[in-house]
Amino acid sequence: MIIKGGIVYDPTNGIFGEEMDIFLDGGKVVEEAKGEEIDAQGLLVMPGGVDAHTHIAGTKVNTGRIMRPEDARSGLEPKTKILRPCTGYTVPNCYAIGYRYARMGYTTVFEAATPILEARHTHEELEEIPIVDKGALTLFGSNWEVLECVRDGDLDKLAAYVAWGLRASRGYGVKVVNPGGGEAWGFGGNVKGLDDPVPNFDTTPREIIRGLVKANEMLNLPHSVHLHTNNLGKPGNYTTALETLDIVKDIAPTRDRQVLHVTHMQFSSYGGTGWRDFKSEAPQIAEYFNRNDHVTMDMGQLIFGNATTMTADAPLEYSNARLLHAKWSNHDIELEESSGVVPLVYGRKMPINAIQWAIGLELALLTESPWKTLLTTDHPNGGPFVNYPEVITLLMSGAKREEEMATLHELVAKRTVLPTIEREMDWGDIAVMTRAAPAKVLGLAEKGHLGVGADADVTVYDLRPEKIDPARDHKRVKEALGRVKYTIKGGEVVVRDGEIVAVPRGRTYWVDASVPEKDAERVQADLVDKFDKYYSIQKSNYMVQDAYVTNPVVVKAGVI
């Protein structure tokens, strides 16, 4: 296949708006190819989009669906000859997730939180999400074995457990949510800072984060530790965020990437002492990122309207539910985590929501390098992923931001610096934030770019970058971003003129990391004891079998 004459943005390979042909063959980008020609003359062409943080599969998503039958009333699309029926907005059904990502030109999406114990369910849903390639990050932040290894300072055993946990969950990377807090919540408590001890384990969030980051690097994993900070969602939490970023500065990554990815930073950039004097501290966070290169973040942009918050940060969900008198699901995941789900509505006239909205944009606009700030909405916590075109146009157009701010609570002008920011991102920045950087952050060498050997995932937008000014014509841009001209996945046209035309199956990435035999054996001895005494299921029924990951891409890593 040849994609002819497009205006290509491929930041990984230093290409920013050059007219060129792209050749695809055998599911890869190649030097030369023959076959079908796609006329992209003058149109914007990028690698397929990569979403490094979204919640699309697993028990919490299903809990959201069960709790929100009203959500299934929106987003209804009847079945067609090739499409299954779709429902939902914040918690769409599996098919809708695949179709909607593809229609926006996304071809790779990563589920950001799966406890090992519930990973089988995650994979059952991932298997049903069509078109896109997928992966799931595994939760380790409040896991008993992790806490014990950290307490004992036994990094070899910790690395061996992480490797086993990734294999058991068929997971791709290490996710840490409010480290220690999930365990404390088992007793109705929480950890309040990096040095607040975790009950019964004589360790602290600081030690957990450092221990897991070191283990992650010992295992040479493709992705870094992926962290949801302590105190997330609380006024004044930016100090915790800054402190967290700093405590991993001395640890060297073993791959060419960040040593820590802090996710949905918007929820961790809050100032003030309470909700009354709540304000943005995004400039401080952005400044830290401008001065340091060892960390990356994603936005976690807030979108007004319906959202369904779902997180392994169970105490946070408890406060959300109490604060808003909202529906609440609370979940205990045995030795591994707690979690919660709370649906809510973000209102334009709500001062807190308006400030939160501005913080996400401030983070992206004030951080100079787009390589450090991925574009996400923490779907569906900040808002559903179908709003990415909205976020992109907000970043590209000062006029659009002004229009939006005029409809918000007036405190947005007093408690944030967004009105003073003039930066308008260009297509190169957007291609980095939605393609090149997420792929690099995740350690996916064959994604997010169009160099020879990359996966043949390409997006062609119905936009002529040389003719349209995104700062002015943001409405037209948003429309085109939501309904791409072509999405090509693995060398096959899956979307044409905004309509799905083929529904191939995506693949699932997982990491198989090797560790020294003696460490693996020590972990197994611990686990036998834990399954005997505490788990509700047998160890033999615990691991996700290959039957649940039928189209895998196994990435090798490890100590040896």
Place this chain on the structure above:
Amino acid sequence: MREIAIVPLQEFEVPLEAENIRPDLFATLSLEEIRDLEVWEGNRKRVLSDLFSVADDDGTGECLIRLDGDFSRVKRIGEGMREGKILVRGNVGMRAGSGMHGGSMQIEGDAGDWLGREMRGGSINVKGNAGNYVGSRYWGERCGMRGGEIKIEGSAGAYLGDHICGGRIVVKGDAGDFPGASNRGGAITIGGDAHLPGAEMVSGAIVVKGRARVLPSYGFQETAEIEGKLLWKFVGDLVEKGKGELYVALVEDDGQLDK
């Protein structure tokens, strides 16, 4: 007035989704366009004229839709309508007048479940009985009916006015289980009997002129006279720190109530 008459051409075996039968939509369309409106018969897409005869008296002004025959398997009639009238000489199926904002609907037979679900305004009159969930919310939603009026000459089923947040429902006959659950400001009057009215009521009022079992989480306040009838007045639901008013003529007492 422009009157459009619709008569079924057959007896329907599978339910129809006919949300396009609404007067404010018809008012903007020619007869030909009305005949071409989409209707789903089960999982098959049809047009109105495949299943109904449609006649237009070519009048002008406000639109009246006259439905003659059995529409008990036709769902969503008048959904979301904002103005105009619907007159049904027969029964209607589920979800008639749901999400209605204005206009009126007169049903001479019975209505199915979810009549006037999440209604915002307008009026619905039913000569016969109505099913479950009259004026209620759809599952998961915070509010059912928020405005307008529903009158039922016969009886209503269970969950009458579930999560009602405003507006008024009057039932001449009995209501089933749990009328006015989670009431947040609506007014419900039941001419006959009801079972466990006002569970989780926060505000609003429920009047039961017949017999009702009252939840133990209601506090008796006083006797009150409503429309010439002496009723017991309760306040609750206390589990929600509610200030809703519940009036009942005959209290079914199992000894738990402190009155």
